[in-house]
Amino acid sequence: MGTNFEIMLAKLVFKIGQHFRNPSLKGWYLFLKKSEGWSIDQLEAYQLQQLKDLLNAAYQYSEFYKHLFDVHGVAINEIQSLDAIKKLPVISKNDLLIHNNKLHTQINFDKIFKANTSGSSGASLKFKREESADSFNRASIFRGYSWYNVKPWESNGYFWGFNFDRLSKVNTYFLDSLQNRFRLFSFQQNELKVFTKKMKNTTYVHGYSSMIYGLAKFVNANNLQGFPKLKMIKGTSEKIYESYQREVKQAFGLKMISEYGAAETGIIAFECKQGNMHINMEGVLVEEENNEIIVTNLQMRSFPIIRYRLGDYIKLASKEKKCTCGMQHPILEEVTGRVGVEVFGIKQRYPSLYFYYIFKNLAKNGLPLTYQVHQKVKGQLIFKVEQELTANNLKILQQEIEKYFKNDMIYTVEELESDESKNKKTQSFISNLS
Numbered sequence: 001m002g003t004n005f006e007i008m009l010a011k012l013v014f015k016i017g018q019h020f021r022n023p024s025l026k027g028w029y030l031f032l033k034k035s036e037g038w039s040i041d042q043l044e045a046y047q048l049q050q051l052k053d054l055l056n057a058a059y060q061y062s063e064f065y066k067h068l069f070d071v072h073g074v075a076i077n078e079i080q081s082l083d084a085i086k087k088l089p090v091i092s093k094n095d096l097l098i099h100n101n102k103l104h105t106q107i108n109f110d111k112i113f114k115a116n117t118s119g120s121s122g123a124s125l126k127f128k129r130e131e132s133a134d135s136f137n138r139a140s141i142f143r144g145y146s147w148y149n150v151k152p153w154e155s156n157g158y159f160w161g162f163n164f165d166r167l168s169k170v171n172t173y174f175l176d177s178l179q180n181r182f183r184l185f186s187f188q189q190n191e192l193k194v195f196t197k198k199m200k201n202t203t204y205v206h207g208y209s210s211m212i213y214g215l216a217k218f219v220n221a222n223n224l225q226g227f228p229k230l231k232m233i234k235g236t237s238e239k240i241y242e243s244y245q246r247e248v249k250q251a252f253g254l255k256m257i258s259e260y261g262a263a264e265t266g267i268i269a270f271e272c273k274q275g276n277m278h279i280n281m282e283g284v285l286v287e288e289e290n291n292e293i294i295v296t297n298l299q300m301r302s303f304p305i306i307r308y309r310l311g312d313y314i315k316l317a318s319k320e321k322k323c324t325c326g327m328q329h330p331i332l333e334e335v336t337g338r339v340g341v342e343v344f345g346i347k348q349r350y351p352s353l354y355f356y357y358i359f360k361n362l363a364k365n366g367l368p369l370t371y372q373v374h375q376k377v378k379g380q381l382i383f384k385v386e387q388e389l390t391a392n393n394l395k396i397l398q399q400e401i402e403k404y405f406k407n408d409m410i411y412t413v414e415e416l417e418s419d420e421s422k423n424k425k426t427q428s429f430i431s432n433l434s
Contacts, residue, residue, distance in 0.1 A: 007154070010180040014153035017178055024132050028139035035282050036143065040328040043281045048082055050298040051285060055079055058304040061105035064095075065304060082285065090294060090307045096125050096264065104128060104303055112302060117263045125264060133300040137266040140280050144259065144270035147325075148232040150204050157199055158183040159207025159215070184211065192218045199227055209235030209256060213244040213370070216251035227252055234259055239335070239428060241359075242368035243387065260335055264305055265295045269332040276317075278329040288316045291336070313337050313353055337428070344433055345408035346379035352429045354404045361400055367393055372416055375431045381409055384416035 018025055035043070055076040058065040069076060072089050079085060096103060104127070111131035116124050142152050158181050176182060184195050196219060199205065205212060212235055219225060230252055235244070236259040248256045258277060261267040268284050269277040279286050287294040287307075293314045297305035317331035336356050343350040355373050362369060370386040389397065394413060401411060 010155070011151070011153045013178055014180070022131065022135040022138060025135040025139050025142075028132075028136045029142055032139055032143045032282060033146065036327055036329070038328065043328060044082060047281060047285055047298060050282075051082065051085065051296065052076075052079065054296070054298060054301070054304060054306065057105060057107065057301045058306060061107050061301075062103055062304055064099045064103040065306065067102075085285065085287070085296065085307065088307050090289075090309050092309050093125065093311065096127070096305075096308075100125075100127065105301060107301060109302060115263055127264065127303040129300055130302040133266070133297075133302065136283060136299045137261075140267040140270070140283055141259070144234075144267075145204070145232065147270075147272055148204070148257075150232050153180055154203035155198075155201055156181050157195060157202050157205040159205065159211035183207075184215075187214060196224050199230070201229055202227070203229055204232040204234065205230070206232075206234040206236065206259075209238045209240045209244055212256060213241075213247055216244075216247040219251040220247060225251060225253075230254060232257065236260075239337075241370055242363040243370045246368060260332065262295075262310060264303070265297050265308065265310060266299065268293075268295060272323060272325045272327065274323050274325045276323045276325070277332040278323070278325075278327050279332055281329050286316070286330075286332075288314060291315070293335075311338055313356075343375060343381070343429070343431070344378040345405060346410075347408055350405065352431075355429055358400045358404055362397065365396075367396060369397070370416065371428065373429045375429075375433060378433065379408070379410055381405075381411040383411060383413045385413060386416040388415075389413070 035046070038046075059069055059076050060066075068089060068091075074087055074089075078087065107130075109130040109132075112128045113131065113134050114126065115129045115134075116126045145152060156179075158176065160183060172183075182195070182198055184191055192215065195215065212233060231254075233248060233252060233254050233256045235256045240256050240258055245255055248254070255275075257271040258269075259267065259271070260269045260277060261280075266283050267280045268286065269279050271277050283297065283299050285296040285298055287296075291313050293310050293312050295305065295308050295310050297308075313336040314332060315334040315336060317333045319330065321331055322328075323331060337353045343352055343354065355371070359369055359371055372384045374382040374384065376382075383397070383401065385397070397413065401409075405411070
């Protein structure tokens with residue numbers, strides 16, 4: 001974290017950058033710190049007002065939504081409760097891609113940012129996001145940081161992409177320096193050592209959970225523990241396996257917390273210190289429909305996201321479940337997997353969600369595994385497991401697999417190379433079949 005002078009300088013640089021890039025961020029942050037203490041009635045009243053404003057803007061300024069609502073016979077003035085949103089049609093990623101220009105609103109904003117999705121689950125989506133919505137999203141992240149007494153300008157390690165050309169790498173170094181941030185550009189031993197040394201004075205680390213896990217294994221293997229200033233380890237964009245948590249806790253003395261969201265929806269949920277993922281109610285309206293998440297972004301007007309099928313299976317906690325942290329925001333219990341990727345047996349088809357349950361059951365019974373499943377041929381699966389399995393553990397895994405696929409699948413269990421896919425988002429199931 002450095003000397004007091006270094007901390008003050010980092011804060012000054014951050015604040016100056018924030019003032020020019022995100023002038024409304026401070027106001028949003030103060031609002032969110034206040035609203036985190038609201039009752040559920042206050043939160044829902046705010047959501048309803050935001051929803052009404054969003055629908056009016058979308059109908060008036062977006063050619064796509066005007067046509068969509070008219071075709072479905074939806075009068076937006078009929079939406080007088082949060083439940084009434086179900087009268088509106090659900091949209092998909094394809095709608096955002098195919099109707100991109102018509103979906104953007106014809107509103108003149110003072111400042112617009114270009115945004116895009118990673119494309120890891122399909123084609124990359126490009127869209128425009130106004131400064132207010134961008135600042136709100138960043139403020140939502142910073143509110144989550146505040147729960148761990150973390151300031152965004154404090155020294156932080158970042159695990160994201162690192163396959164850059166020379167010019168991009170220089171630009172990345174420059175932007176990182178403005179945010180008091182450093183990152184890995186490869187998983188070579190010498191870079192891991194440099195990164196780990198920097199972490200001795202670091203307040204928080206964040207990014208792809210698989211990359212944080214990889215670093216934790218390096219720390220443990222080389223007995224490099226000892227990070228006294230570390231307050232928060234945040235994994236995002238990927239599933240956090242129980243096997244990750246054990247390695248991370250051993251390496252850093254902290255569990256990896258979770259942030260859930262998407263570029264087009266904004267932050268959906270953030271984990272509090274009690275271990276519960278709270279829905280970011282001020283920013284999104286979340287529905288659970290047949291275990292799938294339907295998201296409405298309540299803040300963005302430049303590219304409205306209304307009843308959007310994000311493509312994840314989720315599990316919401318019951319309304320009666322309350323968190324001891326005191327927040328009334330509903331709890332997202334699990335993000336259980338991606339929707340739409342089918343597994344082909346010899347005779348039948350299965351949801352890829354099966355893999356989530358297979359390995360969740362194993363973790364519950366004391367066998368947490370890091371895995372990846374591949375399918376290249378119908379009726380055949382390759383289970384790649386990173387941990388070395390005893391004969392008994394292999395038998396337990398085989399029994400769990402056969403419980404779900406019975407005699408309809410031929411499978412093998414192989415070793416998962418620990419350095420596979422270190423420069424990209426890790427997928428738990430990879431299918432070469434259409």
